[in-house]
Amino acid sequence: MSENKQYTVSIYTENNIGLLNRISAIFQRRHMNVESLNTSPSEIDGVSRFTLVVNITESQMKKVIGQIEKQVEVIKAFYHTEDEIIYQESCLFKIKSELLFDERQIQNIIKESNARIVTVNKEFFAIEKSGRKEEIDLLHRELSVFGIMQFTRSGRIAVTKDEMKISTLLKAFQD
Amino acid sequence: MKETQTIKNNTHTSQTTERISGSEAVIKCLLAEGVDILYGYPGGAIMPVYDELYKYQDKIHHVLSRHEQGAAHAAQGYARISGKVGVAMATSGPGATNLITGIADAQIDSTPLVCITGQVGSHLLGSDAFQETDIVGISTPVTKWNHQITKASEIPEVFAKAFYIAKSGRPGPVLIDITKDAQFEEFDFKYEKCKGVRSYKPVPTTDENSLKAAAELINNAKKPLIVWGQGVILGKAEDAFKAVIEKAGIPSAWTILGASAIPTSHPLNVGMVGMHGNYAPNVLTNDCDVLIAIGMRFDDRVTGNLATYAKQAKIVHFEIDPAEVDKNVKTDIAVLGDAKTSLTDLLPLLHPNSHTDWHQKFKDLYKIEYEKVIKNDLHPTKEGLTMGEVLKEINLQTKGEAAIVSDVGQHQMIACRYAEFNKTKSNITSGGLGTMGFALPAAIGAKMAAPEREVIMIAGDGGYQMNIQELGTIFQQKVPVKIVVLNNEFLGMVRQWQQLFFEKRYASTEMVNPDFVAIAKGYHIEAQKVSERKDLKAAVKEMIDCEGPYFLEVRVEKEDNVFPMIPTGASVSDIRLE
Numbered sequence A: 001m002s003e004n005k006q007y008t009v010s011i012y013t014e015n016n017i018g019l020l021n022r023i024s025a026i027f028q029r030r031h032m033n034v035e036s037l038n039t040s041p042s043e044i045d046g047v048s049r050f051t052l053v054v055n056i057t058e059s060q061m062k063k064v065i066g067q068i069e070k071q072v073e074v075i076k077a078f079y080h081t082e083d084e085i086i087y088q089e090s091c092l093f094k095i096k097s098e099l100l101f102d103e104r105q106i107q108n109i110i111k112e113s114n115a116r117i118v119t120v121n122k123e124f125f126a127i128e129k130s131g132r133k134e135e136i137d138l139l140h141r142e143l144s145v146f147g148i149m150q151f152t153r154s155g156r157i158a159v160t161k162d163e164m165k166i167s168t169l170l171k172a173f174q175d
Numbered sequence B: 001m002k003e004t005q006t007i008k009n010n011t012h013t014s015q016t017t018e019r020i021s022g023s024e025a026v027i028k029c030l031l032a033e034g035v036d037i038l039y040g041y042p043g044g045a046i047m048p049v050y051d052e053l054y055k056y057q058d059k060i061h062h063v064l065s066r067h068e069q070g071a072a073h074a075a076q077g078y079a080r081i082s083g084k085v086g087v088a089m090a091t092s093g094p095g096a097t098n099l100i101t102g103i104a105d106a107q108i109d110s111t112p113l114v115c116i117t118g119q120v121g122s123h124l125l126g127s128d129a130f131q132e133t134d135i136v137g138i139s140t141p142v143t144k145w146n147h148q149i150t151k152a153s154e155i156p157e158v159f160a161k162a163f164y165i166a167k168s169g170r171p172g173p174v175l176i177d178i179t180k181d182a183q184f185e186e187f188d189f190k191y192e193k194c195k196g197v198r199s200y201k202p203v204p205t206t207d208e209n210s211l212k213a214a215a216e217l218i219n220n221a222k223k224p225l226i227v228w229g230q231g232v233i234l235g236k237a238e239d240a241f242k243a244v245i246e247k248a249g250i251p252s253a254w255t256i257l258g259a260s261a262i263p264t265s266h267p268l269n270v271g272m273v274g275m276h277g278n279y280a281p282n283v284l285t286n287d288c289d290v291l292i293a294i295g296m297r298f299d300d301r302v303t304g305n306l307a308t309y310a311k312q313a314k315i316v317h318f319e320i321d322p323a324e325v326d327k328n329v330k331t332d333i334a335v336l337g338d339a340k341t342s343l344t345d346l347l348p349l350l351h352p353n354s355h356t357d358w359h360q361k362f363k364d365l366y367k368i369e370y371e372k373v374i375k376n377d378l379h380p381t382k383e384g385l386t387m388g389e390v391l392k393e394i395n396l397q398t399k400g401e402a403a404i405v406s407d408v409g410q411h412q413m414i415a416c417r418y419a420e421f422n423k424t425k426s427n428i429t430s431g432g433l434g435t436m437g438f439a440l441p442a443a444i445g446a447k448m449a450a451p452e453r454e455v456i457m458i459a460g461d462g463g464y465q466m467n468i469q470e471l472g473t474i475f476q477q478k479v480p481v482k483i484v485v486l487n488n489e490f491l492g493m494v495r496q497w498q499q500l501f502f503e504k505r506y507a508s509t510e511m512v513n514p515d516f517v518a519i520a521k522g523y524h525i526e527a528q529k530v531s532e533r534k535d536l537k538a539a540v541k542e543m544i545d546c547e548g549p550y551f552l553e554v555r556v557e558k559e560d561n562v563f564p565m566i567p568t569g570a571s572v573s574d575i576r577l578e
């Protein structure tokens, strides 16, 4: 049996209601956990893009791609390994304001991690960090020591290193 | 409102626009798609459409089923025998959810359906209003496509798309949900048939190299075996298929839904594969050197244990749906495309062959199956009637011309094993979902779509009662279907499993049945019951000779089993004969 691997899935779709349901059902039926999910506009007008991260075997991945592409409103689906993509995740931390002044260490952490202070008020301050998963994990670990009031992170967004021939493909659909 | 007559007949699309209500637009869309019959059940949220139907009764025939599940199955029966899109309609909430079993059945058996449901007014959506259910959400996993319409102006485009999607490529069910306000709203109607959807490619392009590679494997095979499925029928590829197997001389076996694509008596037809399939094709699956799958999807009921399925063979898969390739069985060569085109293109690449020795193996194994199973089923010597001999009598009297609509259970396996088919699209049964209650309503749809054909429904006492209310539809619509119930007073198939695998603990499988003949007569359907062999022939004759609908109950042996059988998880070559 082959091993589970982390795959990033890019799905180009029509911008229609209900598609999220169809796509997530494909994973749910097979008991596959979606690690992260992001949907957004894509480089093509009127075409949406889903970016998902899953941990499954390559043969499972191929079958799932087939099932996804089979959905009428899916234009094209791709899957990529970690080294084929450039990706970012983003996160927000909310932390008590007093810590910012009392704990010098926090200021160092913020500086070294290239995080950005979004807002500061009397009760709390918020910092934002975009980066690879490990960078965010590291920042989370370092800040946990001091106490985090709130934490949230986004789904992954990714672009491929190689060209994705989706525009050519879309043109072919139109011809 | 002045009506401009834009739809002259059922096949023309309307060119000019006219101002009409959403519900009238629904009817005009159906007419433009050539729909002249639909099955359904009214209710509050779909009443505006029903009101319009009243006006259009001379153009479009609405069949009032007695349960929405019956409507969906009837539409399936209609679609399966005609190859056209079946249409079913229901109100919101319970009406819509009652359609779901039929939709799920159509999805797994690739049956083209367009289902229309009414929905509460759009201002009420999401408020748990009276009879509101999220039918789009509920039906998502079991539809090829679905859509909710909240504005009348969306109706033409969505309907055009729905029919296109339902029937193109690998067919399937589509659901359109229409809010009540959209049914009332007036708009400028204009209909254009859908010719394509950007994100949807119904038929993949066939790669010439894969075709050549497939031909080479087939030409060099010493022991090739074809397993064909419904793809041959759905793709209207029967003639091309016959030409291919005849030229290459390949023994060919069918999946349950592939039955009838070529006549049962065809010398290259070696029987059914799968759990209750024939001995030879199952056993020899694990002996062939090239397995050619055509329009079938390696369902687990066909393959048994995948770890031991045709491991020695090279696999060639002709398939329209790319997602089926390598899904269950890893192929060596996949030929994507529709069966008719790819088989037509394959033909000139094939060398003529006869594989005489290889055929002999099938004949030898058939003899074993005949002695151990078939003889007892068709020519029993013990007292009780067998299901097999009923089928044999029907074959004799219909000369293999009838369409057999079977329900789910032992009788289904017997019907599929023993029915003789001379014509394609003659085996209508619930394959992938195994839906008890399918047969009676499906037979109604089948008979209405093909009134010139003899349509005979075969059900068990269990499944018959799952949609027995459709006798009312038969009576009201005067549909001359022939209803045969093989009554063993058990949920036979489950009882067989209990006997073989649960130490004869017959938990809740015994049925105390009503007087079926009286029930049929209550619906003014001619009826008869037979319990003895000597009466069978005359009873079948009376049924066939009857011009109207007819009900025949045959009391069969209570504890007969269906063999051969591949127990779940076993290998196809470990098939049991007793």
Ligand SMILES: Cc1ncc(C[n+]2csc(CCOP(=O)(O)OP(=O)(O)O)c2C)c(N)n1
Residues within 6 Å of the ligand: B407, B408, B409, B410, B411, B412, B434, B435, B436, B437, B459, B460, B461, B462, B463, B464, B486, B488, B490, B491, B492, B493, B494
């Ligand atoms: C809707 C539904 N419920 C339950 C089953 C499980 N099931 C499969 S076969 C069978 C027994 C069928 O009994 P009957 O209709 O009397 O036919 P027989 O097997 O006796 O020919 C049952 C309960 C099913 N297939 N469909």
